[in-house]
């Protein structure tokens with residue numbers, strides 16, 4: 001390789017790195033600094049951006065709100081750590097966590113054995129599964145009716161994993177989309193006959209956004225949602241998250257947050 005070629009390759013590589021970082025958008029919100037205690041580290045936390053009621057854009061303020069945002073803020077305040085949040089979306093968030101560009105991730109992320117190979121999780125802070133969705137007037141009433149059809153899922157999610165696990169048995173093909181709104185649009189628009197999404201999220205969408213979708217069947221793979229770090233990194237962040245979660249569960253803040261977003265918590 002000539003010097004010029006090598007320099008060009010290096011430049012391309014560094015541009016790609018910059019590209020990945022800026023792909024995360026510029027909606028950083030810093031937490032109000034608590035009084036300067038702690039080590040002074042500002043943790044970089046990544047999150048989904050279209051996963052109501054866990055994280056979604058409040059159009060009136062331009063800020064991301066939701067259960068995950070409030071829980072993280074309450075825990076950080078309780079534990080006295082600082083963070084900045086980047087609602088870069090599910091796919092980008094996973095990429096940034098894996099590459100070490102983010103310290104932690106909160107995104108309605110299900111704790112699974114497979115993910116435990118790559119991430120360390122906090123204690124669960126919510127429990128829920130995935131469910132099938134079809135257009136409001138669809139005749140599809142069971143997995144059997146999916147024969148020969150296409151089914152929309154969001155990349156790298158438990159919905160995608162579940163749909164893929166039964167695709168052969170029921171004779172359908174999965175189509176992968178980047179985010180939840182794209183999955184809903186594919187189903188309401190008739191591009192795909194059905195989709196899968198987290199139950200709490202799709203219930204919220206149907207109730208609050210009036211999406212022309214209905215749920216079919218039962219929830220699958222009911223699992224806890226957890227806060228994640230890259231395996232082996234930032235163990236203190238997991239400890240603080242767990243300690244703070246226990247405190248906000250004990251002092252009623254957790255219940256207030258869940259009630260604020262209309263989430264039913266069993267038990």
Ligand code: GLN
Pocket residue numbers: 048051090107108109110111154156157158159198
């Ligand atoms: N709970 C699902 C999962 O972890 C979906 C998360 C999401 O789409 N933000 O796979």
